[in-house]
């Protein structure tokens with residue numbers, strides 16, 4: 001089991017902290033740039049990663065009307081990243097417009113189009129919160145599946161889901177649909193704000209293509225050791 005299935009979340013406040021971490025964790029091949037770092041650093045951080053031949057998940061989780069998400073996706077696809085996100089709850093029209101815009105933006109920039117994947121239900125939301133706070137009447141696993149199926153129908157390449165739903169989504173959405181799981185926690189790590197977790201080996205065994213792991217590595221006293229422990233755990237997965 002190769003450790004290129006692990007995407008490390010570069011959730012740090014600025015470019016300098018990001019570079020320090022990238023250089024410390026040399027054997028990480030796939031990094032996620034999210035809202036915090038992209039807001040502070042802008043596209044510069046993507047150039048840093050590309051200059052080191054890293055793969056990039058640009059996780060900006062767009063959520064807006066079709067015209068606005070399409071504009072954002074067109075621009076972001078031009079950066080030459082590998083994966084991008086939109087919230088499935090943007091709706092059918094927005095998902096379709098976003099997918100078309102990704103293809104256009106990449107073609108205009110002369111780069112390979114990134115895979116566009118839809119966030120189903122944030123992994124920080126519990127079943128209770130989905131019902132009581134968000135007033136969604138469906139059971140959480142069914143709702144996550146419905147969001148993934150809508151994204152698939154609109155031509156998206158995959159979905160973000162918690163490790164607890166990934167087996168079900170894999171079974172229904174098929175092997176070609178990219179399934180990316182955050183909310184992954186080794187037994188020795190704190191859950192923090194994640195509500196629907198499994199361990200790295202459980203998540204891969206359940207059918208995840210990629211795991212997104214941040215704080216268990218990046219906030220560890222020794223990030224290299226944490227990364228090694230997780231990589232080692234995955235070598236046991238058959």
Ligand SMILES: O=c1ccn([C@@H]2O[C@H](COP(=O)(O)O)[C@@H](O)[C@H]2O)c(=O)[nH]1
Pocket residue numbers: 009011032034119121122123124160182183184192194212213214215216
């Ligand atoms: O449902 C989602 C979607 C995205 N994320 C992102 O993944 C990482 C997880 O970081 P940890 O430190 O391992 O909790 C983070 O960047 C989130 O923005 C998610 O957690 N859940």
